[in-house]
Amino acid sequence: MGSSGPATLNCVKAERFNAIARRPYTKGLPEWEMFPDEESRRKAIEFVERGMTPRSIKGVFQFLLAVAIFLVVPLVVSMLIAAHLLPPMGKWNERIMWGMALTGYTVIVFLAIRRDMPKALRRQLLECGVPVCIRCGYDLRGLPSDRTHCPECGRAFDEQVARLVREGDAGAPPSNETPTAGGPAR
Ligand SMILES: [Zn+2]
Secondary structure, eight states: OTTHHHHHHHHHHHHHHHHHHHHHHHTTOHHHHTSSSHHHHHHHHHHHHHHHSOOSHHHHHHHHHHHHHHHHHHHHHHHHHHHHTSOOOTHHHHHHHHHHHHHHHHHHHHHHHHHHHHHHHHHHHHHTTOOBOTTTOOBOTTOOTTOOBOTTTOOBOOHHHHHHHHHHHHSSOOSSSOOOBTBOOO
16 A cells, blocks of 8 residues: 555656657647547557557568658758768767757657547547547537538548447537437437
C-alpha cells in the first residue's frame, strides 16, 4: 500500500508528459475534439502510437528504410548548403550541417505523422461509436438514419458507419432539435 503513492504519482507525471508530447500531433484537428471524453482520446492516441511501432522483422526493415529516406533528403540538402552557401568556418560547417539535417529530419517525421493523424483518429472515433466520414472527417452525428452517403463529400458509408448512423438516429438524443413525430417510439 505504501508504495502505491509514488507509483501513482509517477504514472500521473508520465501521463502528463505524454499528453504534452502528443499535443503537436493532434492540435487543431477537428477529429480530436469529437471524442466523447479524455479517456477515449487517450486510448485512441495510444492505439495510433502502437500502430506506428514495428512489430515484425518486415516492419522493422520498413521502419529503418523510412528513417533512412527521411534522413537522406535533409542530409543531402544540408551538405549542399554547407559546402556551397556557408563561408568556411572550420569545424562549424560540419556542426551546422548536422544541425540542419537533424532539424529537417524532425520536421519531415512530424509532417508525416501529422498527415496521417486525421484518418487514424477517424478510425478510432468509429471504434468509440462516433460516426464520422473516413474520407473527409465530416461529423455524421445526428444525421437521419436513411442517409447512405456523406453530405459533405458524397462518399458511400461502409457497414460500420452506416450502423453508427442508424443507431445514432434511433438512440442518442439530438443535440439541438427535439425529436419529431414519425420516428419509432422508444
Ligand atoms: Zn465525407
